Amino acid sequence: MAERAIPIADLRYAAATPRIPEQLTPPSGLLSDRLGRPLHDLRISVTDRCNFRCSYCMPKEIFTNDYGFLPQSSLLSFEEITRLARLFVAHGVHKLRLTGGEPLLRKNVETLIAMLSELRTPDGQPLDLTLTTNATLLARKAQALKDAGLKRVTVSLDALDDAVFRRMNDVDFPVAEVLAGIEEARRVGLGPIKVNMVVKRGTNDHEIVPMARWFREHYDGQVILRFIEFMDVGASNGWRMDDVLPSAQVRERIHEVFPLEPLEPNATGETAERWRYRDGAGEVGLISSVTQAFCGDCNRARLSTEGRLYLCLFASQGQDLRALLRGGASDEQIAAAIGLIWQERGDRYSELRGAMQADTGTGQRRVEMHYIGG
Numbered sequence: 001m002a003e004r005a006i007p008i009a010d011l012r013y014a015a016a017t018p019r020i021p022e023q024l025t026p027p028s029g030l031l032s033d034r035l036g037r038p039l040h041d042l043r044i045s046v047t048d049r050c051n052f053r054c055s056y057c058m059p060k061e062i063f064t065n066d067y068g069f070l071p072q073s074s075l076l077s078f079e080e081i082t083r084l085a086r087l088f089v090a091h092g093v094h095k096l097r098l099t100g101g102e103p104l105l106r107k108n109v110e111t112l113i114a115m116l117s118e119l120r121t122p123d124g125q126p127l128d129l130t131l132t133t134n135a136t137l138l139a140r141k142a143q144a145l146k147d148a149g150l151k152r153v154t155v156s157l158d159a160l161d162d163a164v165f166r167r168m169n170d171v172d173f174p175v176a177e178v179l180a181g182i183e184e185a186r187r188v189g190l191g192p193i194k195v196n197m198v199v200k201r202g203t204n205d206h207e208i209v210p211m212a213r214w215f216r217e218h219y220d221g222q223v224i225l226r227f228i229e230f231m232d233v234g235a236s237n238g239w240r241m242d243d244v245l246p247s248a249q250v251r252e253r254i255h256e257v258f259p260l261e262p263l264e265p266n267a268t269g270e271t272a273e274r275w276r277y278r279d280g281a282g283e284v285g286l287i288s289s290v291t292q293a294f295c296g297d298c299n300r301a302r303l304s305t306e307g308r309l310y311l312c313l314f315a316s317q318g319q320d321l322r323a324l325l326r327g328g329a330s331d332e333q334i335a336a337a338i339g340l341i342w343q344e345r346g347d348r349y350s351e352l353r354g355a356m357q358a359d360t361g362t363g364q365r366r367v368e369m370h371y372i373g374g
């Protein structure tokens with residue numbers, strides 16, 4: 001895997017400067033892209049650092065102690081993030097998700113949450129404000145996050161077996177502390193809590209049923225476990241199709257032990273297919289990012305730690321919104337630039353995956369997941 005390593009600093013600094021249209025049309029909240037998809041969901045990466053070294057995201061061989069993470073001066077400040085978020089909300093964004101790296105590593109992230117929680121949609125509604133975390137710091141921070149205005153959390157957990165989990169996070173972090181974080185998040189009311197398990201064939205697929213059993217039996221249906229197909233995000237994780245266990249097989253394995261039946265989606269653009277246990281013990285989600293692309297409804301944009309806007313998880317180039325912020329552009333100009341970028345969007349990588357090579361061969365490399373969140 002190590003010989004596939006590609007330093008991402010190269011691509012991080014290759015961004016396009018957004019075009020400001022001559023006509024500064026104010027946001028209508030009804031933006032749509034070339035494929036008719038609205039802009040609904042903004043994922044904001046607040047740090048490119050993580051304290052785990054999961055092989056599918058930040059493998060240790062590449063992300064060493066000497067790795068060139070972004071300096072503090074490159075990161076968007078909380079004021080810059082909030083200013084951009086306000087403009088995205090004017091364009092129709094209803095949901096903000098903080099990601100990383102590991103977002104709880106960003107100093108005083110509660111202050112940012114408090115600032116974002118003040119934002120309202122054009123019709124005066126509060127936003128769905130959430131955060132994805134590895135939960136290493138969650139037990140300590142859950143109350144402060146809740147007090148700051150966070151609505152709910154999604155926790156990444158790839159195995160329940162302590163030895164498997166320690167091996168996967170590659171920093172010897174114990175499962176018990178993640179479970180303590182989930183428990184504390186539940187206690188303070190950061191729910192419904194979702195737990196995401198990335199399933200890699202031959203690595204943790206034997207943990208599917210134990211994970212299902214644990215989350216059925218311990219949380220009164222208040223924690224929703226979701227299984228995610230191992231994806232070819234970035235260029236560091238040595239992805240092979242053979243490593244993907246299709247969601248249909250995940251479902252069969254659970255169904256054999258705990259019979260399932262389908263549920264209707266909660267909302268358009270929802271990534272997870274919902275199934276509930278027939279005995280009423282809650283539900284699970286299946287995210288078939290590889291075997292059943294859901295680009296047709298994709299309403300998500302991603303803002304990197306240093307203010308690059310990415311239109312797809314698999315994008316190779318971002319639009320440098322920080323250059324506009326720090327170059328003195330007005331809110332009207334930045335909003336108009338964002339509108340134009342979204343209107344020109346045609347990304348649908350997962351639908352095209354079969355016809356493309358993992359590496360495009362053009363010298364462009366896809367952005368890494370720790371840099372824009374999952």
Ligand code: SF4
Pocket residue numbers: 294295296298299300311312313314347348349350351
């Ligand atoms: S591949 Fe890109 S466009 Fe398709 S669902 Fe994923 S993020 Fe959205």
